[in-house]
Amino acid sequence: MRPSSIDDDSGIRPNWRIIRSLFPYLMEFRGRVALAVLFLVAAKVANVAVPLALKFIVDHFEGRPADAVIAVPLALLAAYGLLRFSAVFFGELRDAVFARVAERAMRRVSLEVFRHLHRLELGFHLSRRTGALARDIERGTNGISFLLRFLVFNIAPTLFEIALVAIILLAAFSPVFVLTVVGAVVCYIVFSVWVTEWRTRFVREANAMDNQSNTRAVDSLLNYETVKYFGNERYEAERYDTDLAKWESARMKNRLSLAALNSGQALIIAAAVTLMMVLAAGEVAAGTMTLGDLVMINAYMIQLFIPLNFLGFVYREIRQALVNIERMFGLLGQPAKVVDAPHAKALRPDGGSIRFSNVHFGYQPNRPILHGVSFDIPAGSKLAIVGPSGSGKSTIARLLFRFYDVDAGCITINGQDLRDVTQDSLRAAIGVVPQDTVLFNDTIAYNIAYGRPDAAPEEIAEAVRRANLDGFIQRLPEGLDTRVGERGLKVSGGEKQRIAIARMLLKDPPILVLDEATSSLDSTAERAVLGALNEAATRRTTLAIAHRLSTVRDADRILVLEHGRVVEQGDHASLLAHRGVYARLWKHQQHESLPE
Ligand SMILES: Nc1ncnc2c1ncn2[C@@H]1O[C@H](COP(=O)(O)OP(=O)(O)OP(=O)(O)O)[C@@H](O)[C@H]1O
Numbered sequence: 019m020r021p022s023s024i025d026d027d028s029g030i031r032p033n034w035r036i037i038r039s040l041f042p043y044l045m046e047f048r049g050r051v052a053l054a055v056l057f058l059v060a061a062k063v064a065n066v067a068v069p070l071a072l073k074f075i076v077d078h079f080e081g082r083p084a085d086a087v088i089a090v091p092l093a094l095l096a097a098y099g100l101l102r103f104s105a106v107f108f109g110e111l112r113d114a115v116f117a118r119v120a121e122r123a124m125r126r127v128s129l130e131v132f133r134h135l136h137r138l139e140l141g142f143h144l145s146r147r148t149g150a151l152a153r154d155i156e157r158g159t160n161g162i163s164f165l166l167r168f169l170v171f172n173i174a175p176t177l178f179e180i181a182l183v184a185i186i187l188l189a190a191f192s193p194v195f196v197l198t199v200v201g202a203v204v205c206y207i208v209f210s211v212w213v214t215e216w217r218t219r220f221v222r223e224a225n226a227m228d229n230q231s232n233t234r235a236v237d238s239l240l241n242y243e244t245v246k247y248f249g250n251e252r253y254e255a256e257r258y259d260t261d262l263a264k265w266e267s268a269r270m271k272n273r274l275s276l277a278a279l280n281s282g283q284a285l286i287i288a289a290a291v292t293l294m295m296v297l298a299a300g301e302v303a304a305g306t307m308t309l310g311d312l313v314m315i316n317a318y319m320i321q322l323f324i325p326l327n328f329l330g331f332v333y334r335e336i337r338q339a340l341v342n343i344e345r346m347f348g349l350l351g352q353p354a355k356v357v358d359a360p361h362a363k364a365l366r367p368d369g370g371s372i373r374f375s376n377v378h379f380g381y382q383p384n385r386p387i388l389h390g391v392s393f394d395i396p397a398g399s400k401l402a403i404v405g406p407s408g409s410g411k412s413t414i415a416r417l418l419f420r421f422y423d424v425d426a427g428c429i430t431i432n433g434q435d436l437r438d439v440t441q442d443s444l445r446a447a448i449g450v451v452p453q454d455t456v457l458f459n460d461t462i463a464y465n466i467a468y469g470r471p472d473a474a475p476e477e478i479a480e481a482v483r484r485a486n487l488d489g490f491i492q493r494l495p496e497g498l499d500t501r502v503g504e505r506g507l508k509v510s511g512g513e514k515q516r517i518a519i520a521r522m523l524l525k526d527p528p529i530l531v532l533d534e535a536t537s538s539l540d541s542t543a544e545r546a547v548l549g550a551l552n553e554a555a556t557r558r559t560t561l562a563i564a565h566r567l568s569t570v571r572d573a574d575r576i577l578v579l580e581h582g583r584v585v586e587q588g589d590h591a592s593l594l595a596h597r598g599v600y601a602r603l604w605k606h607q608q609h610e611s612l613p614e
């Protein structure tokens with residue numbers, strides 16, 4: 019994908035706060051920064067001395083036969099070469115010394131943002147595009163590096179160099195020269211800033227179009243299978259091309275406006291240099307200036323405008339960097355909704371009895387999902403939740419895991435309110451087999467060991483066996499080291515589910531949450547895995563969610579949920595006797611499975 023960036027319309031003004039916030043990163047390596055500045059000054063001084071050396075060389079030959087005394091010009095020539103080299107060399111030294119400062123700042127900020135993103139609740143992540151998030155971080159950290167380097171090493175030094183040259187000119191020649199230089203520089207800066215502001219909207223438009231076509235391409239490729247199922251390659255290509263056409267014209271405008279900027283800058287430089295030359299030539303003719311002086315002035319003019327040439331670019335990029343950093347810091351400023359209470363203690367799960375008391379909850383305030391759900395799971399017993407799709411079963415599991423906080427009522431484990439214990443200790447106590455398992459793009463072994471990263475290979479093998487994965491893994495040429503692909507798309511649904519079961523077994527927590535844990539398995543595999551799950555469940559408090567009632571008929575208690583309300587509860591036999599929703603569902607499913 020093409021690199022791109024978004025412009026936002028926040029000017030330089032409010033961003034001093036950001037520039038100040040970068041200060042600690044500079045202070046972390048005080049010595050390095052000082053050394054880098056030292057090298058910078060050395061480089062600039064060498065740079066400014068180059069035209070001076072040139073002047074002396076030219077002056078030396080003026081009015082002399084060419085073969086006269088070769089020793090002096092040799093020393094001068096050597097000095098000239100050395101100065102040229104020093105100017106570049108010190109510049110490189112400066113970059114090398116400063117690299118660590120910028121790199122470390124990027125590292126620190128990236129880590130901080132990463133940690134913070136993991137702190138933010140599930141809701142935040144569900145409503146955000148991960149791709150865009152990653153780009154925000156990337157742009158933000160690059161922005162910091164850019165700002166550090168250019169603010170310290172481009173703008174300030176350029177001004178310093180201009181001042182040095184002005185001093186030399188002022189000391190040696192009439193003030194007209196200095197006035198011309200300063201006038202040209204001011205014209206140049208004003209023009210650059212003005213035109214850059216004007217063309218910002220073309221840049222922004224081009225970037226927006228770039229983002230749009232990128233998003234379209236990525237989305238289309240992610241949906242590769244769907245595109246093929248419906249034979250819509252042409253349609254996709256046309257849509258993409260429509261975006262590309264807009265992108266093309268935006269880029270054209272961008273290019274043309276850049277050409278206008280560059281030409282204008284060149285015109286100012288040419289005019290200034292010509293004016294200086296005319297002035298200098300007059301003085302040389304009048305005998306008040308040497309030929310060397312004229313060469314020197316010419317060299318200064320050319321040399322001075324090289325860094326200035328970057329100014330338009332740097333100005334735009336700095337604005338951009340500030341915007342990107344601001345957006346990334348905005349992420350950091352995003353408060354986490356689910357946080358540990360200040361007095362939070364570690365959860366003592368003991369047997370892990372669970373109680374929901376009159377729990378009300380909705381993902382959005384205007385759409386309640388759970389309406390006063392209450393139930394008890396005594397330590398070591400198994401509760402099953404059944405009910406139609408969308409009734410809020412998985413929501414209950416998410417609340418128990420504290421992905422969200424309840425709106426009213428409370429949830430306790432072993433008598434401790436979830437909001438009063440640390441999230442780490444809570445989540446360590448619960449093992450989940452989620453409804454949709456997503457795997458890391460790594461090996462099967464890695465994904466299973468994720469349940470407990472320090473598990474021994476024998477323990478992993480044991481978990482594999484209990485999850486009924488051993489047959490599958492034996493048939494794989496690379497066994498446990500087989501890679502599962504992005505989000506685990508290269509293993510089947512049932513295999514993925516058994517990997518999730520294996521890693522839960524490996525975690526070995528006191529509380530189990532099984533959300534349709536065997537829904538993707540055929541009945542043979544299901545029976546085998548259910549054996550392991552039931553065995554694991556005998557010693558633990560278990561919350562099982564199921565569509566297929568036969569998988570939970572052995573539960574100590576079954577809860578029927580409809581539209582976020584508990585409509586029936588009891589064990590299998592009593593629910594059947596009750597002849598309500600459950601009994602109807604049971605009869606229905608028995609009927610369906612008859613042909614099997
Ligand atoms: N992050 C979310 N934001 C908004 N609404 C959500 C969110 N997650 C789930 N919902 C809604 O909440 C309701 C309950 O969802 P939940 O996942 O708990 O259903 P479920 O009982 O597990 O259904 P299924 O049997 O299909 O898995 C659904 O109507 C769903 O659309």
Ligand SMILES: [Mg+2]
Nearest residue numbers: 411412413453
């Ligand atoms: Mg569900």
